[in-house]
Amino acid sequence: MRSDQPPRIAKWLLLHFGSSPNNQSILGDLDERYREAHSHLWYWRQTVYALTAGLWSQVRTQKWLALRAIALGWICWFLMSPLIEGYVFLFLKDETFSRYNPRNWWTLGGSVIQYYDWWFVLIAPFAVSLLGGWLVARTHRRSQRAMVLALFASRCAIAIPVICFLLIGMFVERQYFPGFIKLVIGNAVTLPGILLGGGLFSGSPEAHSSGRRTIAS
Amino acid sequence: MTKRDQLGIFELMVILVLVRLGDNAYGVPICEELEKRTGREAAVGSVYAALERLEEKGFVTSELGEPTSERGGRAKKYFRVTARGLKEVRETQRSLVKLWQRLPELQGERV
Numbered sequence: 001m002r003s004d005q006p007p008r009i010a011k012w013l014l015l016h017f018g019s020s021p022n023n024q025s026i027l028g029d030l031d032e033r034y035r036e037a038h039s040h041l042w043y044w045r046q047t048v049y050a051l052t053a054g055l056w057s058q059v060r061t062q063k064w065l066a067l068r069a070i071a072l073g074w075i076c077w078f079l080m081s082p083l084i085e086g087y088v089f090l091f092l093k094d095e096t097f098s099r100y101n102p103r104n105w106w107t108l109g110g111s112v113i114q115y116y117d118w119w120f121v122l123i124a125p126f127a128v129s130l131l132g133g134w135l136v137a138r139t140h141r142r143s144q145r146a147m148v149l150a151l152f153a154s155r156c157a158i159a160i161p162v163i164c165f166l167l168i169g170m171f172v173e174r175q176y177f178p179g180f181i182k183l184v185i186g187n188a189v190t191l192p193g194i195l196l197g198g199g200l201f202s203g204s205p206e207a208h209s210s211g212r213r214t215i216a217s
Numbered sequence: 218m219t220k221r222d223q224l225g226i227f228e229l230m231v232i233l234v235l236v237r238l239g240d241n242a243y244g245v246p247i248c249e250e251l252e253k254r255t256g257r258e259a260a261v262g263s264v265y266a267a268l269e270r271l272e273e274k275g276f277v278t279s280e281l282g283e284p285t286s287e288r289g290g291r292a293k294k295y296f297r298v299t300a301r302g303l304k305e306v307r308e309t310q311r312s313l314v315k316l317w318q319r320l321p322e323l324q325g326e327r328v
Contacts, residue, residue: 022265028291029244029261035287050262057266061273 006034010047016200019146020054055153058146069140069147070154073132073194080128126189129155133197148198155194159187222274224309230255231267232276232306235298243282243293268296276302 014027030050034043059066133148140147163183169176195201224232234250235242244261247268251259271277282293298306317323 020262020265021269022294024291025244025294026261026265028285028288028293029248031289031291032245032287033248033261046261049260050265053260053262053266057269061270 003040004035006031006043007040007047010044014047014050017051017145017149017195018054019058019143019149020050023050023054026050026054055146055149058143059150062143062146065140065143066147066150069136070151072139073136073151074154076132076135077128080131081124122185122189125186126193129190129193130197133194134199135197137198144198145200148194148200151198152191152194155187155191159183159191163187222305224276224305225267225270227263228267228271229306229309231264232271232298232302235277235296236303236306240295240297242296245293247296271302272296275299276305 011027014023014030018026020026030043030046033046132151136151137144137148163180166176166180166183170180192201230251231247234247234254238246238250244264247264248259248261251257251264268277268279272279276299277296278299280295280297282295284290284292
C-alpha cells in the first residue's frame with residue numbers, strides 16, 4: 001500500500017544536500033505532487049534529478065568559485081595530511097604509548113593491520129577532510145552547500161575509479177585485498193567528513209539556502 | 218545579444234508554459250503542463266534549474282506565495298515572464314520559423 005508520506009530518506013537527502021536556491025520550493029512541489037498519487041520510485045527519481053540539477057546549475061553559473069573551492073579542499077588535503085599523519089605517527093611509535101595499545105588489532109587476508117594503521121586509515125583522513133570541508137564552507141558562505149558538494153564530488157571522482165581498479169586487481173592478486181579494504185574504509189570516513197565539516201549534516205537546513213532574493217512583481 | 222542571453226530549448230519550453238499559465242505559474246502546474254504538452258516526465262529539479270537561469274537573464278521574475286499545509290508548510294514560488302522575456306521568445310520564434318521554411322524533408326508531415 002502506498003504511504004501518504006514521501007520516502008523519508010529521499011526527503012532528508014534533498015533537505016540537507018539540495019543546493020538549489022529554490023530548494024524549499026522544490027521540496028514543497030514534490031510533496032504536493034507526491035500526494036497526487038505518485039509513487040515512492042517517482043519521488044526518489046525526482047530527488048536524484050533535483051540534487052544533480054541543483055548542484056550542476058550552481059557549479060555552472062559559478063565556475064571559478066567552484067574551482068577555487070575544489071582547489072582549496074585539495075590543497076588543504078595535501079598540506080595537512082603529511083603534517084597530521086607525520087606527527088601523530090611519531091607519537092604512536094613511542095614505546096610508552098604503545099604499551100597501552102594492542103599491537104595487532106585485526107588480521108586481514110594474511111596481513112596484519114597495526115594499531116597505528118588505524119590512524120592512517122580512519123582518524124587522519126577524517127580529521128583532514130573535516131578541516132577541508134569546514135574551510136571550504138567558511139570561505140564560500142554565499143554558496144556554501146554547492147561548494148562543499150563540489151569538493152565532495154571531486155573527491156568521489158578520484159576515489160571511485162581507484163576503488164574499482166583495486167577491486168578488479170583484488171580478483172587477480174589477493175595481495176591487493178588489505179589495500180582495497182583500507183582504501184574503502186578511508187573513503188568511507190573521508191567523504192562524510194567533508195560533508196560534516198561543511199556543516200551539511202547539522203543546523204537548520206534553511207540556513208544553507210542561498211541568499212538570492214526573490215523579485216516581487 | 219550574447220550567447221549567454223539566448224534561450225535554450227528547455228528554457229524556451231518552460232517560458233512558453235509560463236506564458237500559457239499566466240498568474241498561476243508555480244512548480245506543480247509548470248511541470249504538469251510540460252508533461253501534458255510534451256508527453257514526457259518533467260523533473261522538478263530541472264525545471265527550477267531552467268527557471269533560475271531565466272531569472273538570472275532577466276526573462277522571468279518570481280514571487281513567494283503563502284505557505285500551505287499540503288506542501289509541508291512550504292510556500293509556492295510564482296513565476297512571471299517579463300517584457301524582456303516575451304521579446305526574447307518572439308525573436309526566438311522568428312529565428313526558428315526562418316530556419317523551418319523551405320525544408321523539403323520536413324514538408325507534408327504533421328507532428
